[in-house]
Amino acid sequence: MKPYPPLPSTLDRRGFVKQTALAAAAALAASRAGYTPTAAAVTTDPEIKWDKAPCRFCGTGCHVRVGVKNNRIVGIQGEPQADVNKGLLCVKGYHVGMILYGKDRLTQPLLRRDGQLVPITWEEAIDVIARKIMEAPQQFAFYGSGQWTIPEGYAAQKFMKGGLANNHLEPNARLCMASAVTGYLSVYGVDEPAGCYDDLDRCDVLILWGNNMAEMHPVLFSRIVDRRAKGQKVQIIDLATRRTRTTELADHYLEFRPQSDLAIANGIAHLLIKEGSYDKEFVARHCAFKTDTEEHTLDGKPISFEDYCRQLEAYPPEKVEEISGVPADKIRMLAGLFARRDLRITSVWCMGMNQHARGTNINRQVHGIHLLSGHWGRPGDAPTSLTGQPSACGTAREVGTLCHLLPGGRLVANAEHRIQSEQLWNLPEGRIHPKPGYHTVLLWEKFCTPTAKGGDIKTLFTQVTNPGQSLPNLKKLFQGKKGLEDKFLIVSDVYPTATTELADLVLPAAMWVEKNGIYGNSERRTQQWFKMVSPPGQARDDCWMTIAIARRLFELGHPGMKDKDGRFLFTFTNDRGEEVPAWKWEHYYDLNVDKALFEEYRKFTRLKHKDLAPYDEYVKARGLRWPVVEQPDGSWRETKFRFMEFDDPYVKKGSNIQFYHSVTKDDRAQIWFCPYEVPPEIPDVEFPFWLGTGRVLEHWHTGTMTMRVPQLRNAVPQSYVEMHPADAAERGLKNGDLVAVKTRRGQIEIPLWISGRGHPPRGMLFVPFFDERLMINDLTLDAVCPVSKEPDYKKCAADVSRVSRRDSRPVGPAL
Amino acid sequence: MNTGKLDQRSRSVRASKVALAAMLVTAASGYFMGLRQTTGNTPRAVQAADLHPQTAPFPKDGVPKIVEYRRMGEARLGPNAGWTNHLSKLQTQAPKSLSPGIPADELDRLRAVQWRASRRAFDGAPPVIPHPVEQQTVDSCLVCHQEGRAIRDRVAPRLSHPVYGNCTQCHVPDRNSSIAGMEGPALAPTFGDNLFVGLSSSGRGGRAWPGAPPVIPHSTMMRSECLSCHGPLGLNGLRTPHPERSQCQQCHVPQNGMDDTPLATAGFTQLSLP
Helix, strand or coil, X not given: CCCCCCCCCCCCHHHHHHHHHHHHHHHXXXXXXXXXXXXXXXXXXXXXXXXXXXXXXCCCCCEEEEEEECCEEEEEEECCCCCCCCCCCCHHHHCHHHHHHECCCCCCCEEEECCEEEECCHHHHHHHHHHHHHHCHHHEEEEEXXXXXXXXXHHHHHHHHHHHCCCCEEEHHHHCCHHHHHHHHHHHCCCCCCCCCHHHXXXXXXXXXXXXXXXXXXXXXXXXXHHHHCCCCCEEEEXXXXXXXXXXXXXXXXXXXXXXXXXXXXXXXXXXXXXXCXXXXXXXXXXXXXXXXXXXXXXXXXXXXXXXXXXXCCCCHHHHHHHHCCCHHHHHHHHHHHHCCCCCEEEEECHHHHCCCCHHHHHHHHHHHHHHCCCCCECCEEEEECCCCCCHHHHHHHHHCCCCEEHHHXXXXXHHHHHHHHHHCCCCXXXXXXXXXXXXXXXXXXXXXXXXXXXXXXXXXXXXXXXHHHCCCHHHHCHHHCCCCCCEEEEXXXXXXXXXXXXXXXXXXXXXXXXXXXXXXXXXXXXXXXXXXXXXXXXXXXXXXXXXXXXXXXXXXXXXXXXXXXXXXXXXXXXXXXXXXXCCHHHHCCCCHHHHHHHHHHHHHHCCCCCXXXXXXXXXXXXXXXXXXXXXXXXXXXXXXXXXXXXXXXXXXXXXXXXXXXXXXXXXXXXXXXXCCCCCCCCCCCCCEEEEEECCCCCCCCCCCHHHCHHHHHHCCCCCEEECHHHHHHCCCCCCCEEEEECCXXXXXXXXXXXXXXXXCCCEEEXXXXXXXXXXXXXXXXXXXXXXXXXXXXXXXXXXXXXCHHHCCCECCCC | CHHHHHHHHHHHHHHHHHXXXXXXXXXXXXXXXXXXCCCCCCCHHHHHHHHCCCCCXXXXXXXXXXXXXXXCCCCCCHHHCCCCCCHHHCCCCCCCCCCCCCCCCHHHHHHHHHHHHCCCCCCCCCCCECCCCCXXXXXXXXXXXXXXXXXXXXXXXXXXXXXXCCHHHCCCXXXXXXXXXXXXXXXXXXXXXXXXXXXXXXXXXXXXXXXXXXXXXXXXXXXXXXHHHHCXXXXXXXXXXXXCCCCHXXXXXXXXXXXXXXXXXXXXXXXXXX
16 A cells, blocks of 8 residues: 555546535634534434345345445445344455445346347236236246245245145255255254354364355354454364365364265264264263165154164274275264363354255264264254355245245145145135145256146246356256247346346346345344335335235136135235235335235244244344244243253253154154265266365355455456366466366366365366356256255366367357 | 396385385375364464465466566566565564654545545445455465554555454455456456445544544444554554554544444434335
């Protein structure tokens, strides 16, 4: 920084003097007069109003303060009153306000006519959608995301399953946390972590299972590493397939071969059993045993403790070393840590364990090690999954916007659950279809398959997500739509994306603080915010779109849009008892639709003891962790630690720990045995490299928001491929070379960055997926975990070769 | 003779076997020691040096200029291409004098404010990094920024907040310092500009009466180290005229409003529904 920077040409001394003369004179006069009004003593611009909101990006759920002046955001601060981030943010969070102001915001509905997207009115757009649905209501699908607010997801859920009797409702969260869900369900019988972020303040050892926390959940990672600055001792163990920023702050880096985490977990359990260092009392009191079967079901097969031990015998440390590449000593070191009861151990994971061909199994196994060793049930002793989207938990998981779920953890296939939902929605009995819809990968496959060949999804509506970039094996699961005349894709979004490229109808959406919202973060925390600025042009709320479409269907005579008393599904009344036509945009904010929907949804949350407080409690708080239980004095108390008597009011007194949703109905959690199995695709002579994908700190998911923030885009302006220097040297490749990365599914040309952000071992490539011009998901594999149906983005076989500059073609779509 | 030769050969074979074994043992133990050395007790600088063999920014056209062999000695390559060697003068300069010297005027202040604004999205946003950085570790940041230092006309400001372990969580390289050079002509620039206009300055602190110490006009969150901007190495115009006094908040106090002093949370206003 130079102390005397040149003055910008726009401002010379004379101009400046002129400009400030008046203000200076006024100030001087005021000070000469010996008096300054008290209000003026606070020079903070009084026109700026600050209000709270959870950050728009990841599942950490930091709170920000949004500064608004003249209906525009002018600044962002970390919210010091928020438990989650205590005033700190990451670089995305500090710039989150700018995501609203990309120059190319979508501002009007666009319909494709003769290949061109042409402006139409909202009335026309809603009518087009309603008529498309009316043509074939059971061949319509609704695809949303973990960025849907809770009321948006709830409206979609009610509209689809309660209104259309159609279960083809999925969120993109299937691509990111479905394996965590099946893990929790098969271990505890109920979804979501028992612990919370407070564990990070208390643990002595933090184990990162394939999780580059320094970049992906930086605020939480700082919460841990900053403890060291306070003189506390916390050991960080980085179990990973490549070196990252996280590794630099870790005490141990254990590099394993893709998929071999299954063997590592078994190796630890093997040693705990063999050395008798497992927690015998905890296991006897709180656990039962199960094994995965060849059919890979959610329920598995119950086994005895002896059977469990016998199956683990195949995993002595030396064998694990052979499979994983992690030295046997290190496996012993890990088992040694779990054997110590004086330490508190927290495990965290995110996509490394979830986007995994055996995602459910590795989730089960990590829970299993914690249960087996008794590192469960004290603050700091917890296995906790993190989420990548701001409301993957709150909306996708809790509201249940998945093809097999109903709100509040209910199942489509469960008759009792259907009846409960029909009653709460005041629907005639039998309205809800008993068969689950298509899961994400299957849904898009059906949409991209010609109708004549069994592709029985004809109209697909996506909100708040960008499947044209985030689905795996894009040629098959997204590009396949091209040329299928009878398939109709409706996309609601804020910017042009890879998905709007193929859209037949594009709807401009309001985003983040342009609308009211409620999100639920990774630690069961429900967080509310209010609309603070107007959306641009004709952009409107996603929730309004759903209600308006439902209303149009109601007018067109679709019988499902009425409840059993003949009233419209989304009937709202104001304080005076008058009906508010919320389907008309000009009346949408006549009442708080979010509050009305949330109060309705809240009734669903008791079944699984995920009780939510009234809306107004969330207005006052910086989020509350469920179950939020009413106290005798009328106040509402959040729960930090579930199933633990000292904190969870639903635990029977005297039981210490009670898994009250146990699948075996005996208050026990299940410890699973799951074998190591080879990945669906492994490197061979033709494709000798592993290819993994992921994120970088600066960009969030498909980059549609962060690539429009100059500070973030400038930091990492485009995607790249990481490779080991020795592998590059062998192929004569240099830093910055344009290389072709190829798999059996596709090829991209991308620059090589050696020894850059991440350091893969030999034989491994890594490409971030944020860049829509360098679409790595053209290459990834669409193999899914057999239980969770979540795809594995972290490993497939690839090759890399040089592309000569002259032959290189321009990459990326022209928007 | 033959036997002797054989003996000699087998001896040399044995010798080379021993040598090989020794090498393997050294390599293996070195490898595992290396693995273990992610712990905090290893000097960080050593690792940093290992980890950035070639982080050269790429020329705009993507083709690195080939330097003639005879010019190698004088050619500047790699990440330090723009670096001038002043090793003999590499020392932190003490401020020339603690006395205020010529008082800054309004224009100096405005210049300073504009300079600040060029480095951040809005007042209160973390500034971007105007120089290339080590992508993996943050240890090198603190070498200069922990205390702040000036070397010739370059100033590395002192941290404005307590030391956190993860600098690049909030501070990211700017366009000239990132891998921006990689963006060759092959990639269509598909992303539009951003129309965000942030708060450029928090303004100046008001005084209760002439001669009263001005109050702090901005949040002190992440800006608790006043000397970062207002100390002797700060920009003229923001620099304090009395650097000899180091207890800033003895006289200058944060204000209810944008700030969050424990007692001052009432200024947090919630917007009502539009």
